[in-house]
Amino acid sequence: MNKQQQTIAASYLLLTLYCVIVSFAPLLFLFTTAVSTTDPLTGEVLSYGLANFQEVFYDAYYAIQIAYTVGLVAAITVVTLSMAVPLTLAIAKLKNGARSAWVVMLLASLALSEVLTAFAWQLLLSHSSGIPGWLSYAGIISGDKSWWPSFPAMFVVLVYFSLPIAMILLLPAIRRLDPFLKESAYTMGFSKIAVFFLILLPSLRGPIFQTAMLTFLLNIGGFVISQQLGKPSDWMFAVFIADFMRTFNIPFAVALSFCLLVAVLLCLAIANLIFGRKPIENR
Template sequence: MRREPPQKALDYAPLIFPAGMLILFFVIPFGTMIAVSFFQRQQGGFYEPAFVFDNYARFLSAFFGGVLGFSLLLAITVAVVCVVLGLPFTYLLSRMSRKVQVVWLVALLSILSLSEVIIGFAWSTLLSRTAGISNLLVMLGIMAKPVALMPNFGAVLTGMVYQALPYTVLVLYPALVRLDPTLTEAARTLGASPVRAFLTVVVPALRNTIIATLIMVFIFALGCYLLPQILGRPQHWTLSVLITDQAIYQSNMPFAAAMAVFLVLVTLGMVALTLLVGRKGEAV
């Protein structure tokens, strides 16, 4: 069946409500944020309308450039680790019985029901010196005495991967379930090992899905706010944390708006890249 284009103005009526919501809750706030990012900050936390680039110039300084680089590096690392762990796990899950799949999917959905605060404080307890997993390692004779495993980069990475991994599995699961199992069986018949069949058949077949999943997890990790504060030191804070710090605690709304504009533009760019990858996948 071929989809007919709208013939009259009334045919566009169903688009009025979503377009109005988009304008009201995204276009207007984002436009206001862009305008505020060019304002001039005054003493006492006040600011006045102006058109200056001081906020963006400060954002490109060495310190905030380092924060931006760390935020991007952390988001990329989380995305790669989640896909590396989630892809083989989801592949094995898709080959299990239906009952086992349901149990695992329910477990993953239960993790999604946890808030970022609960996840952060749970991992801070597990990585602490008094009640953490280091005490278990001491009991097993692996360590001499319990130590605190946080705050550090590894703790932040662990918490963020734990939070983002269920999303990764749930995105990859439909594509792996639809994948024809005879493809890997044919590779095994031709002499390929299970690992080689997975790398040479499954991974190329899901290339677009994997790229879209990487972008999705990258966007998710880029906006992470609480976990870097709970599990890391100030040098492990992401751009989202500094935006809140500048807006609330430093009373520098124009500078916070400039950083937020950049963060939104990066996110929109990643979303556009995801749509582009999806269209190429449909064309193939």
């Protein structure tokens, strides 16, 4: 074995070790902790079994919370995509300079994390520094209440958080669309609305599906916006996991995480079965 082959072999070995530590060990720990019962004082494993899962499914509460979270995130994904596709089409039609400016604006706004986004919107929806105060000052509404915490506030902010990412992911696919496709449709007498629904959307089916999957994944694992902008009854499943981690009920939090992971994988598999066929242009 020469020196170069030794270097390559060593690189493979290190990469395998890295994958074991950061990709496989976390999932293995997740599973083993979820099926273990520990001494609350010492953290020592007392036994292995399904006790944590029995506790999770003792009644329907957490199953309902998972279903609510999946439904909420699916709704956020649909609303985000419904806004992102036409807006990205509008940006794609702009001249180079204006389009570049928009890309930088989108990237800059998506650089804000969940914590900062939640904080910024709390200010905007507060009576002292935001829209309710301005409308009250203008005499349009009365009262001195802030608009958060509330379900609409949480929903809007989750869409706000997802929108720039969805647009950045869609832009390359929209830019790659063949302009002659649209021109031919117009020549054949299609209206603009018909072109959008019958030509553009089917052509973008693959990228829209991939963007929807990423938007779904991004939101289902977050908890800060939900906790900061929503009422306790609006909170997403990840909030419960974070709270149990905070209170050191770790096996239970891990069992909840495991259930969320299984639910997400099931959703992705179902979505892939229903919507994940190859896009029209690749058939």
